[in-house]
Amino acid sequence: xxxASWTDSVSVLDRVTAVFDAFGEDDEGLGVSELAxxxxxxxxxxxxxxxxxxxxRFLDRDGELLYLGVRLFELGQTVPQPRMLRRLALPVMxxxxxxxxxxxxxxxxxxxxxxxxxxxxxxxALELSTxxxxxxxxxxxxxxxxxxxxxxxxxxxxxxxxxLTKQTPHTIDEPAVLLRELADIRRRGVAAEREECxxxxxxxxxxxxxxxEAPSAAISVTGPVDALLPDRVAPAVRAAAVTLSRRLAADRxx
Numbered sequence: 001x002x003x004a005s006w007t008d009s010v011s012v013l014d015r016v017t018a019v020f021d022a023f024g025e026d027d028e029g030l031g032v033s034e035l036a037x038x039x040x041x042x043x044x045x046x047x048x049x050x051x052x053x054x055x056x057r058f059l060d061r062d063g064e065l066l067y068l069g070v071r072l073f074e075l076g077q078t079v080p081q082p083r084m085l086r087r088l089a090l091p092v093m094x095x096x097x098x099x100x101x102x103x104x105x106x107x108x109x110x111x112x113x114x115x116x117x118x119x120x121x122x123x124x125a126l127e128l129s130t131x132x133x134x135x136x137x138x139x140x141x142x143x144x145x146x147x148x149x150x151x152x153x154x155x156x157x158x159x160x161x162x163x164l165t166k167q168t169p170h171t172i173d174e175p176a177v178l179l180r181e182l183a184d185i186r187r188r189g190v191a192a193e194r195e196e197c198x199x200x201x202x203x204x205x206x207x208x209x210x211x212x213e214a215p216s217a218a219i220s221v222t223g224p225v226d227a228l229l230p231d232r233v234a235p236a237v238r239a240a241a242v243t244l245s246r247r248l249a250a251d252r253x254x
Contacts (some may be wrong), residue, residue: 015041019049020058020068023132029065068132085217086118088247093120093219096240100233102223107143109151109216110135112159114144117217139178140167142193142205142230146218146241148178149185150207155214156182170195189238191218192230204230206241210249219244 022030022038030038036046050066053059060067089106097104097120106118113135138144138159148156160175172178185191194202205220219241221233 015039015045016049016053019046019053020133023068029062029067031064032066035066084251085248088251089118089219089244090120092240092244092247093118096219096221096236097122099236100221100223100228102221102228102233105143105220105222107141107218107220109138109144109147112138112162114138114141114147114218136197137165137167139164140171140193140197141220142191142197142203142222143218143220145178145182145185145193146191146205146207146220147215149182149191150209150215152214167197168195168199172196188234190230190234190241192234194225194230200225202228202230204228204233204237206237208241208245208248210245210252 018039018041019035022035032047032050033043035050036043039046041049050059050061053069054061054066057069059069085108086106093104093106101122103122104120105116107114107116109115114137115135116132119132136144138148148159156179160178164171164173164175164178166173172181189206191205191207192203197203201222202225203220203222205218207215208217208219209215219237221228221237
């Protein structure tokens with residue numbers, strides 16, 4: 001039965017969700033005013049919600065700017081230091097976006113899925129359903145295939161035997177086909193997909209590789225299938241992945 005208290009609780013949940021959804025356009029930190037504008041909520045309401053979310057670590061505050069918090073990623077069991085990963089990645093992502101003129105995404109592996117932890121779009125970008133915190137099956141994405149190509153055999157076996165669900169008619173759903181493609185990705189250094197995750201969308205991705213570690217993240221360029229040619233953007237994607245891998249390795253060596 002939908003009582004008044006039930007309605008009130010849903011209303012609060014809707015407002016909190018609107019605040020989280022406001023971070024989908026970029027991942028560079030938002031002030032309360034901009035957050036309120038994007039969430040279409042009063043500034044006083046957003047300020048109060050943000051204070052509660054910061055206290056619970058669902059948002060991080062750095063001066064006047066708010067970021068999606070570490071606790072969200074802890075709950076998703078993604079990476080232990082997502083904010084550090086995003087901080088190192090954003091300059092590389094901006095350069096890749098400017099060079100290719102397409103949307104750039106950063107994602108991490110979580111089970112058999114990839115979870116997006118950063119998105120940088122271009123003004124005229126194809127409207128993508130992907131946003132920060134969004135997830136897709138790894139085998140259906142360039143991001144996931146890039147990671148799987150350099151993952152330990154047991155990880156690949158788990159994904160390949162876990163049911164290769166079709167997200168579109170073009171999604172790979174046969175383990176043998178996936179294994180052949182992963183071998184090809186290892187040779188090329190870049191994964192590609194055309195309408196395997198979503199119709200009308202193409203992408204190219206490179207895994208972040210640190211010596212002695214299994215890959216857990218990848219960077220990609222995504223755009224309209226009739227405008228983005230994976231082979232053409234592959235050199236830029238490969239260079240971005242190598243640059244970010246080196247930055248991660250150097251940061252961990254400090």
